[in-house]
Every structure is written in C-alpha cells, then in structure tokens.
Amino acid sequence: MTEEKKVTPEKEIPKEDKKEEKADRKLEKKFAALEEEMKKLQDELKKTQNESDEWKNKYYMAFADMANLRKQNEKTYAEALKYRSFGFVEKLIPALDSFHIALTMGNPTPEVRNYLVGFEYIYRQLTNVLDEEGVKEIDPKLGSEFDLNTMHAVEAVETDGPPNKVVKVMAKGYQLKDRMVRSAMVIVSKAKVAPVEPPKTEEKPVSEPIEKKEETSARKDA
Secondary structure: OOOOOOOOOOOOOOHHHHHHHHHHHHHHHHHHHHHHHHHHHHHHHHHHHHHHHHHHHHHHHHHHHHHHHHHHHHHHHHHHHHOOOHHHHHHHHHHHHHHHHHHOOOOOOHHHHHHHHHHHHHHHHHHHHHHHOOEEEEOOOOOOEOOOOOEEEEEEEEEOOOOOEEEEEEEOEEEEOOEEEEOEEEEEEEEOOOOOOOOOOOOOOOOOOHHHHHHHHHHHHO
16 A cells, blocks of 8 residues: 655635735835825925025015116106206396396496496396305306316407417306206317418429521521
C-alpha cells in the first residue's frame, strides 16, 4: 500500500488583516484626494496672490498719479495767484506810456504845467499801487549797456562811442514779479562803418590808330 500525500491547504488571511488592508487603501485614496485638493488650493492661492499684486500695483500707480496731479494743481494755483494781475498790467501799459510822454514833454506853457501837476499826482498813485502788486518799472539809463533780457532795441544808430549802449529810451518796461510784461523800448548805438573806396584802376595811354600815324608821317615827308 502506498501512502497518500496530504495536501495542506493555503493559509487563510485572517479577517483582521483584511480589514487593515482595506483601511490602508481608503487612507491612500483619501491622501491622494487631499493632495489633489491641496494642489488646487495652492494654484488658486497663487492666482489670488498674483491678482492681489496686480491690483496693489494699480493702486500705487493711481495714488502716484493723484499725488502728481495734486502737486500740479497746487503749482498752477500758486502761479495763477502770483501772476493774477498780469493781464490787468498789460492793458494798463498804454495809459502809463501816455502819462510818461505827457510828463516828459519839453517847454510846457504855464497853463499846461498846471495840468501836468495833476497828471503827475495820478501817475504816482498808479505806480505806487503797481509797486504793491509786485510790478517793477524798467527805465534804462542813457549810456548803459544793452540788456537783452529787459530791453528791446527798436533801432540802432551809428555813434562815435562804443556800440550796444542805450542812446534813447522810447518807452519804459514793466516786470511783474519775475515775469516780463513788456521789455523797455530803446535805441542803441552801433559802430560806424568806414566808407569803402572803389579800387583804383591804372589808366593806360591810348595809342593812336595806325592810319592816323601813316597820315601824319606822309605829311612830314611832303
């Protein structure tokens, strides 16, 4: 008789181990889901941060623009306040010129001299008010150097003296604060130009015609 081999059945997995394995699988799935959710949240956070930085930059730019605009408005207002009487002074200049011409006329009659006293009083009142507003007269002295910043040359005349000197003041100038309203109208000197002599040409003796020479020689022979 032969002995029959007994086949040992495989060891069965305990139920507790199966439960642990299922629990591990569930945990792995949960971890994978959490990692995916975390990645999405990180992407959204990064996007939100980028948007926040973008809006922050726009805010800073708008704030800087508003600050510059405020400074510009303050500067414009200050200049408008500083030169508020510029147009008024500009319109008043012809009247001041008329006063100046009347007061500087030569040899007035006694009757006219009485009127000039009143004109001078009014003229002084006007100039005092303008002086309080920051208006300064520009009245160049005769013989002073011509200044391009405060004077305007209406004519240049030849003189024996040095050039670019004030010869005559046609009209006073006026300046409001540091801004020129009108330059002083003056006549300036210039150097005399020496007359140019035409070049001298040597006169050559005119030779007699040959026929005339032959005629004179024939008369001598006769």
